[in-house]
Amino acid sequence: MELDELRDMWAKSATPPTAINYNITELIYRDAKGPLAMLEKKFKAALYLFPAVIILFGGTFISDGANQSVITWLLFGILFTEFLFSLFNYITIKQIQQPAGSIKHNLLKRAFVLQQRTQNYLYLHVGLYLLMAVLLELSVYLNFDVGHNWWRNITPVLRIAIIIVFLTAQYFIKRNSQRQMYGQYIDKLNELIGQME
């Protein structure tokens, strides 16, 4: 069977998938249900949680100003960091979802953006937690901490060991979660790019 002989038959072959909802006007107002669209919704929902965090901490910050306990600052810092990452992920997902452009260009762009972003995400994440650890240590030396002496009472060697364990755990946890979220997709994109060579 030769491919060229089948062109006429091919032209006649495509019929609509049965029982399809053919009301295009209605279809275009529906939300996309693909996995990327689902991820986008998840990150968008996380963005809406941030006002709740502001309300939660707002009262404390208004009444006591910057004179907060280390725990309050840390908790706020972690929640703010998570908000920043949700925003970061949301922008990434939005950027890679656009399906226009030649197939090769689109695949290369998606793979590049995802690989670059996941790598930056990891460094930024660990960097921000490292910054928090430095601030925590500074608060000890500058007597910034109010009412929480437990951290100050731990020996400096043990404090540094705890920070190293925490940062290492953060690195591996985030790396694994990034792999779970995007790893399979990046592999698939690279496989498709390979098929084009």
Added chain:
Amino acid sequence: MKQPDLHSTFIDLIKQHERIIYKVCYLYADTEANRQDLYQEIIIQVWKGYQKFRGDAKFSTWLYQVAINTAIAGFRKEKKSIVVFNDDAMLPDMGDTGLSESETANLEQLYMAINKLNDIEKALVMLYLDGNSYEEMENVMGIPNGTLRVKMTRIKEKLRQLTKNN
């Protein structure tokens, strides 16, 4: 353009080029339910993109790009299914195409063979059978003309072998 005008122009264009979307659905989705999901996903993506479409390329070229990109790069997680799909599940309904029995059999054989190709090869075969020139195929796929010709020669040979084995 006002929104109602944009709507009606869009719907007219989709109706004119609907076969492109059906073919992508048949080539990239393995069950009727998945085909319907993919159809819906493509329409949504085409509509989103259409509002920014400036007409730099032919509408059909742009539609091929959006439909194929949505189908192959739609981030569908691979499922390790123990269900084996019957080859017939991949075939379009050919009841009303006006083809003879032997033509239908040939076409079914072709669909089954195409199904065994990888995602990029499927797209190339579809573009080729739809009568696109190599220049148009290059615009859609982003693969240089020379590479496309080599690829098509290999695909034709592969399909010849696959249909011979069936």
